Amino acid sequence: PSITPDWEVLVVNDGSSDETGEVLTRCKGITAIHHPVNRGYGASLKTGIRSAQYDRVLFYDADGQFRREDIPALYEAAMECDMATGKRSKASDAPLLRRPGKKILSWTANYLVGQKIPDLNCGFRIVKREILLRYVHLLPQGFSASTTLTLLLLKEGFDVKFVPVTIERRVGTSTVNIFSDGFETLMLIVRLVTLLDPLRVFLTASGFFFVIGLAWGLRYYLQGRGISIATLFMLISGTLTFLIGLLADQVSALRREYHR
Secondary structure, eight states: OOOOSOOOOEEEEESOSSSHHHHHHHOSSOEEEEESSOOOHHHHHHHHHHHOOSSEEEEOOSSSOSOGGGHHHHHHHHTTSSEEEEEEOSOOOOOGGGHHHHHHHHHHHHHHHTSOOSOSOOSOEEEEHHHHHHHGGGSOSSTTHHHHHHHHHHHTTOOEEEEEEOOOOOSSOOOOOHHHHHHHHHHHHHHHHHHHOHHHHHHHHHHHHHHHHHHHHHHHHHTTOOOOHHHHHHHHHHHHHHHHHHHHHHHHHHHHHTTO
């Protein structure tokens, strides 16, 4: 189907230090929104979400990676679901030092939602605006906003479709820093665990403590040595971990419901 003529183009200039702002002011047919300072990728998305007027929002990065020719297929899928997001076919060009972090993040994400995610953080997507407004307060300011949004919608049971898209070579250099953004990725994993499904993770840790404690205690019992201090420590740790998980799960549920 052809794309509806009822559309708007919002361009968020995130504190660019070059002539981007001046160029945007001369462009007709778009609405330019300027951040006085650089606030981050996620902050730019949230500005666009809150400023959009129509019922669906298309995210389109300005680095030249995505093709306009893929928008119709994404749009067609989006009309039948809550979010249609790109599934990149090209192999990752991530630097070698970033690949372990991406693997760990991908494994954690699959574990949290209980399914394999074809593309965790593709920024090319169309989402219902009402859903975005419901969860916009949970999106981080930085580059991990796309990952967080994907996991939130999958975990909350929304209908998400992954549409194959072609990726072009990036215009310019990446602003991702291996060390600072690597630390942010680590914090993202912790944040997603505590936000989406803390009980699942705490139950796993609690079960580990109980199994080790019982196995160690059984050995001492069969030897007629009673209950060891290590066994008590493991069992108490398992109990405390389980109780903390229950508390974290309640806090997580309240936080997700806060702005509904």
